Amino acid sequence: MTNTLVFVDLPTSDVKAASEFYRELFGWTVNGRPEGVFHQVVPGEGLHLGLWSEIEQFPDPAPRPPQPRSGLQARTYILVDASPGEYLNKAVILGATALWEQGYWEEFDGYHASFLDPWGNQIVMWWKPADN
């Protein structure tokens, strides 16, 4: 089926360090394609992600001049297997900035917490205890 979401990739000034951060935090497999420039993230099920260098900017055929990041950006939600608060603590220990502590969203019946990774990407961790 077309017109569906198939991939998300996050910019970073240090692809290798970002890969280590997410490997450590979520236990994801990360493949360099190529190493240090564009990394493919394989959570094991569902959508894959990418980490792309702000310098080379693969797969943009005409990379734009580097520009500082500001403002809020698209948020990526990860369905976590333990409380978002626990993952938030771990993310902060690894260098992330906490954006909000664990809370409940009644409209969507889920618990969530959020951080900004050390390279400026916002992640929301989502959890429904009944699913576990």
Add this chain to the structure above:
Amino acid sequence: MPNPVIFVDFPTPDPEATSVFYEKLFGWQVNRRPAGEFHEILPGVKPNLGIHREETPVAGPVPRVYVMVDEPPAFLAQAVELGATVLWEETYWEEFDGRHAAFRDPWGAEIVLWRDKGTYYKS
């Protein structure tokens, strides 16, 4: 393995205009929950997406969202007609054996149009 991606949502100062843009471009169903604040997008196959109100303008590199389409040039032209800016015309990425084009929507989100190779979902 745990911890999959389940959702992505875009910031925009105008959730209604952004919703209309994506409804027209991709034919997506958008649920206002509530209208003008947080909109849920249902593309028909999960993961779903969302749109949330955010007044702060965005600058610099942003996460890119890849949408699989049958004809990237046609969707790119339609996006431009709706107010988007071309980032790149359709080209080939050898490492992933895929063809793609990209645009920046009028509110700063970047979308990569990934040509359907028939490898993601059975039609």
